[in-house]
Amino acid sequence: MNSLDSFLPRLALLIADAEISAELEKLLRSKYSSLLLIANRKQLSDFPIPLVIMVDTVSDIAEIRKLHTAEGTRILVIGKADSEVLSAAVGLGADDYVTYPFTESELLEKTEKYLEAFRNVAAA
Secondary structure, three states, X not given: OOHHHOOOOOEEEEOOOHHHHHHHHHHHHXXXXXXXXXXXXXXXXXXXXXXXXXXXXXXXXXXXXXXXXOOOOEEEEXXXXXXXXXXXXXXXXXXXXXXXXXXHHHHHHHHHHHHHHHHHHHHO
16 A cells, blocks of 8 residues: 555545546646546545545536535645636635646645645544
8 A cells, every 4th residue: 555545545536527627636646546537426425535536517516515524624625717707706605626637746745735634633
């Protein structure tokens, strides 16, 4: 097991765009073996633990916040829209965003930023 993910699954992908989904899965699966692939947002209620949820649909953010209420959950929006649209997602309840196409280092830096809080809790 990779030392980066020696804890419960904490990273969930809810990505509709096949191109973005394939690239995310390829990059993240190599670093985090506990990656969850979520087919629809209602499945999020099956995981009553804090998650870092990556989404590509800004309009789903409010619904995701209602469905997945675990304290500490973070939403990271990944999309092809310009940074102005994605930054508006923060106003809708997202914690951060990454514009596609992204670099591997940018994606991993943002992912680690939000996963670090879970590691700090587990270590305490």
